[in-house]
Amino acid sequence: MSNYFRRSLGRQVIIINLVFVFLLLAGMVSLRLYHINLTNSLDQEISEEQEKLNFVSNLKENLNAIMFDSRGFFAFGSETFIQRIGDKQDEIKADLVTFEKEYKSTRDQEVLINVTSFTDSYFNELLPKAIEYRRNGQIDEIIKMSQEDGGTQKVNDVLASLENFEKDIQQDIDRTYSTKDEKTSMSQLIYFSFLIFMVLAFLGLIRMMIKRFGSPLREIADVSAQITKGEHVSQIPYTDRLDEIGVLSKAFEKMIKGIQDNEQELIAQNEELAAQQDELNEQQEKLRNALSTTEQNEKMLMRMNSFIHSISNTLDKKSLLKSIVENMVEITYSSKGLIWFVNENDIASVGVSQSEQNQFLSHFPESGMLARIEDTTLSYQVMRDSFVSEKGYIEETFKSGDLYIPIFSGKRELLAVMVITRIGSSYSCDEIAEYQGLARQVALSLEKLNLYEDSEKQRITIKNVMNSIHEGIQLIDNDGTIIQANQKFCELMSCDDPDQLTSMEYEEWSKHLKSRVHSAHDLISFIQNAVHEKNETGISYIFEMDGEEKRMIQIYSESLVQNDKKLGTVIVYRDITKEFEVDQMKSEFVTTVSHELRTPLSSVLGFTELMLTRELKPERQKKYLTTVHKEAFRLTSLINDFLDVQKMESGNQEFDKKYHSVLPIIQDVIDIQRVNSDKHVFEIDVQTEKLSVFGDRDKLSQVFMNLVSNAVKYSPEGGKVLVTLRNNENHLIIDIKDEGLGIPKSAIGNLFTKFYRVDNSDCRKIGGTGLGLAIVKEIVKVHQGHISVESNLGEGSTFTVMFPVIDDVYVNASLTQTKRQKVDIIIIEDDRHLAGLITEELMEHGFHIAQFNTGEDAVKMVEETKPEAIVLDILLEGKMDGWQVIESLKSNPITKDIPIFISSALDEKQRGFNLGAAGYLIKPYQTSQLTSSILQVMLNKEKNGHILIPEEPSHTND
Structure with a gap:
């Protein structure tokens, strides 16, 4: 078996490589599985902690929702808030049950016990009691429960506990993420270490292979070199090996060919190195160009900073436009230029004559150039032959470039157009792009100017609104210095302009106020308490102010608070002179009415008692009955007046309006008065044919009956009562003139006020409730008419009633x-x-x-x-x-x-x-x-x- 591998270098290399690959794959798979298991376990832990965090956040949001709904119920009393609290309460109880089942750690149980204790106390004790107080209107008890019994503190404590618990969970999540990152990094380090180890092992194998195969080859190479030099080689080494080296040693020709192949490979490597050198040279050139671009950008930024600084020092529109065009011409190396503010048609220029400005304003707004700017929103350049005025002493023709730069707002609205000119040259594309960037800075300056102008308009509007208010308003800081005041307060202080009072210190304005007020000590004390928030909520103070006319002023205050910080105090001065006078008139009216009602009742009771207790002659009985009837009619008239006033004030008075001629109505009234008065002469002077009125005949009759009877009543010595009917372009006019006592000038302004009676001894003798003319005025008003009076004391009075003219x-x-x-x-x-x-x-x-x-x-x-x-x-x-x-x-x-x-x-x-x-x-x-x-x-x-x-x-x- 060993001879099988020894005979082949390939087999030896294969077995070595197979062992190496097996070890490499086994290591990589093991490390990969370890990394996946580690990541999954940490991700599972993070997911569980995140679910707990979401659960606690939802619990806290429900508690917050209950707090806001309970406050909404305490503020507005709507039962809808109670229903929503009940729904949220059910959700919280369900969440607490789930929390108890899912999370068993000591810290989780501590939070659970804290929240459960709070919810049991809050929902079973605090909230029901507070709701009962709110339904009973016991707001003070709710405030006491919140402040003294610690209700608010408990809410804050449990919310703080949940928030801390959230932070702890988040910290656990962050720690888990950190652990994950660390272990992941460690896993990757191990992975790369394993790879390095395998590379080193591979290098060791290579070294071993070189030692086993390379040395014999070098020796063979030496032999080959000797052969190349022509030296004689007597012996070829390693011919006794069974592998390919032995075969190679027996075949020098193949070895020489292999050496030639190696020489070609070296040549190719040299060429590759040369190519790499060229690439390095090219990268160096790019870096040199980048450095040049950076220097140009730096110069551009310096010019932009200088330009921005120059246009940011003014809020005056004309100065700003002038500064913009001057600096733009300077930093762009232009010969001249102008800027046109589109909305207000303002223009500023440098080196441009007035006639050229007029030509621009006349033609550019209607030209296609403006349409092009609005469509493309880009700058563009126009090349043209230079004008004679631009050539100076140069005779030959040369070109000039006009650059049109649009200035748009952030909302893509065209604010202005700037035109700059270079005589004899043009602008490059890079310059145009740079100047377009400067235009954006100009737009910011113009928008800032518009914002300032809008703010100034709002300030003036607020000032005008304050000046239009009928109450005097004074805003003072915590030291008593006036921050702002309106025109009405300025009138109280006898000054011409409210701005004169701005920044006036407390000692100065309070001293001036003291000089015009009775019991100034109490007033100043009230103001000081208002500044220091010692006055009770809703309290006011009434004082009398001296002057040409005495006035009653009611003063009250409110603290001005922003972000829980008191900025000052608003003091309101309300003129209640008329209301005060009305109260006095009502008091006087009670006395008058008591007299007016009791007098006829006394007569009725007295005469009926006489008729019941005594035997009277028929003529005397008739006389007494006549008196009783007159007094009863008088009493009925008084009661009807009271009812009419009540109906008019409640808006329930009904009118049956039709078209009537006023002449028959007035004639009927005059006929009745002729019967009741033998001292007066009645005349009707008809000066118009337009006598028609659209109205209620009975109410119109009541108007004229009241006016004519007043003319009779207030001329007790007799005389002429003249009724004149005339018209102007828009009105039918009826004048009722008498020759009686007349009315003081001071009383005319209050004459048509309910319950008012003229302060005159002769008039007091005549009697009356002070309701008749008030009723007349209301009836005339309903008929779209107008009533007025002219009178001289002792010379009689003329009441004038006007109704809209009706033709045909x-x-x-x-x-x-x-x-x-x-x-x-x-x-x-x-x-x-x-x-x-x-x-x-x-x-x-x-x-x-x-x-x-x-x-x-x-x-x-x-x-x-x-x-x-x-x-x-x-x-x-x-x-x-x-x-x-x-x-x-x-x-x-x-x-x-x-x-x-x-x-x-x-x-x-x-x-x-x-x-x-x-x-x-x-x-x-x-x-x-x-x-x-x-x-x-x-x-x-x-x-x-x-x-x-x-x-x-x-x-x-x-």
């Missing part, structure tokens, strides 16, 4: 109605007032009315609406008179059966009946006659099968 009120109103519902009766009448009177009469019986003053329009409407009846005047405006209207309607098959009632001053009944009129009324007549005639015809039509059922008239709810 019944026509317009009725035409609007026809678009919504059927018209029952059409009135064709050119007398506006009579048409209004007839319309009111018929609308009271539930008919829908349309009214016209020309025959042409009326005939068209009759054909469209087919009304149940027509009221027609003979003398009309327009081309058609009444007779022509009748003939036109009767000749039309669609309208011939509609009954027509003639209302005319002409006594031509027979002609009317001959033309087919259903009725004929000669003016003047009572409108009820017309209504009766129409209703009679309606009844006849009903009998004949044509039924018309008018709607019920609407009524007020008062």
Whole structure:
């Protein structure tokens, strides 16, 4: 067997290599399996620790969620938070059970016991008790439980415990990762050590093989060299070996050929070394180019830093633009340039004339160049022949380059365009790229400028908002120095500009405030307590401030806190002078009302007692009953005033608005007053034909009744009461003028205020509750009107009521109605007032009315609406008179059966009946006659099968 291997070098090499490969593979497989087992075990440990970390994090998040929901419930009282707390509580209990089963270490059990103890205490004791306090409104008990009983501390402790536990788990994970890294590194080191060992072993095998095979070969080589030199070799060594060396020694020719092959291999190696030398030379050249590029970049950065520094020292727009273009021209070695701020069309330039700037502004915004910049967002260069003005003393033609550089914001909005010019040369691509980078720095400066301007606008806006607030606002720091104040506080301090108060120290402004306030000691004490947070929450202080008009000021304060740090105190000064006066008026009103109600009640009780206890003559009984009736009516009027005020304040007052002429309403009021007063002369001066108003007749009557009765009541010596009806472009105006006591100037401003009565001894004798004019004002306001008064003390007063003007009120109103519902009766009448009177009469019986003053329009409407009846005047405006209207309607098959009632001053009944009129009324007549005639015809039509059922008239709810 040994001779079998000795006879062949190949067999010897194969057995050696097989042993080497076997050892190499066995070692590599063993090391690989060891590495995989190690990695899997560590990964499993990390995974378990990570699951525990996620579990604890979820438990902590649920506890935090319960804390936030409980605080949300304590803040807002919503039961939704309680339901969410219950859900989270169930999740926590389930998590604790799982935690107890899964994790058994001492540290895990300690955390479990801590959290379980907290949850049992919190969910079974603290939380139910706090919820009960919140539902009972016992906020102080909740605060006490949180602060004194340690509720908040317990929550913080258990959350801190969980957080520490999380940190411990994370540290375990980190340690496991570190162990994994160390063992992995060790495994890799062993692996590479094994490889090195195997390489060394392989080298040893090679050495052994060289020793076994190389020495004989060298000896044979020496023999070969001798043969090459021509030396005589008498003996060939190793001819007695059984392997291939013996064969080689017997075949020198093959050995010589092998030597020649080795020489060629050496030549090839020399060529390879030469190629490697060339490669090294090439790498050296690249390094030299990289060094040159680095030097260029360094120079570029230095120029950019210098440029950025030069444009970052100003926030003035014009100065900034000028600085940008000047520095850009300098560092780019340009001849001239400009920058155009797109949004505001501002421009700054260096070396550019005004005419060139104007040319740029006139043509560039509309040119294709701007569109190209916006589309590509890239700089571009335009080469052109130099202008004559740019050549100087040079006569020959040469080129100049204009570089257009866009400046975009971070939102890709075009902020500005910069143009720089090199006369006689152009810009390289590298330079253009560098300048594009500078443009980004310019964009940052412009955006910073815009941000500053926006901030300044916001500051001015906040200042304007504060100045628009009607309360005085003062912000002071913790030392009492004023940080900011608004215009209203400035007025309280008698200064012109709030900025004058900024930075004013406490001693200075408090001294000025003391000089204008009664009981200044209490006020200053309140302010000092506010600064030091000694005032109770929601407390305020009221003081009186001297001046041309005494004012009552209410002051309150709030601390300004940011990130749990007090920055200062906001003090608010609220002018409550009017409210104070109203309270005084209400107090006075109670006294007045008591007197006004008790007086008529006393009369009623007194006279009824006399009538019950005594035998009185009939005439005296009638007199007493009349007195009782008057006092009861007076009492009813007072109560109605109170009810009206209550309805108006609650918004429940209802109005039945229709179109009315105010003249009949005023005439009715005057007629009543004439009966009740024999000392006064009443006159009505009508100066307009536009007397229509859209409103509630009863409420309008109440307005004029109140105003006219006031004119009578406050002119106790008699005189003339003049009611004037006039109009301007937009309003119907009613003036009620008397010759009575008049009103002091100081009282006119409060005259229409509830419960207010003029402070005048003569007026006090007259009596009243101070509600009448307030009610009048509210009624007029609901009718889109306005009321005012002019008066001189002792010379009488003039009350002026204004309502919106309504032209052709019944026509317009009725035409609007026809678009919504059927018209029952059409009135064709050119007398506006009579048409209004007839319309009111018929609308009271539930008919829908349309009214016209020309025959042409009326005939068209009759054909469209087919009304149940027509009221027609003979003398009309327009081309058609009444007779022509009748003939036109009767000749039309669609309208011939509609009954027509003639209302005319002409006594031509027979002609009317001959033309087919259903009725004929000669003016003047009572409108009820017309209504009766129409209703009679309606009844006849009903009998004949044509039924018309008018709607019920609407009524007020008062």
